[in-house]
Amino acid sequence: MKLYLNTILHTKDGARVGNAIVTGRAGYHWKITTDYGNTLTMTSEEIDEIFNIAWLNSSKEEGCSCEEMQEMMSSDHKHRVVT
Secondary structure: OOOOOOOEEEEOOOOOOOOEEEEEEEOOEEEEEEOOOOEEEEEHHHHHHHEEEOOOOOOHHHOOOHHHHHHHHHOOOOOOOOO
16 A cells, blocks of 8 residues: 555545545654544554545546546645645
8 A cells, every 4th residue: 555645545434434634654653634633643554444545446547547636636635734
């Protein structure tokens, strides 16, 4: 799983946690901010257990790559990190 700042994450189980965005990194841990503004610190493995990376299966044939979709969709996200 490739994670970057501003990667949009779709929840696998809305009863556990909502959709989120990657907003930071410290060593092996990622800072995740949910759509409601809650912050979590998780490893890549924990993120993989709870979230799907949005547009991971997107391809150029469908219009845009995953990275392009992530950039477009996170550009106006309320928790986006400006780098």
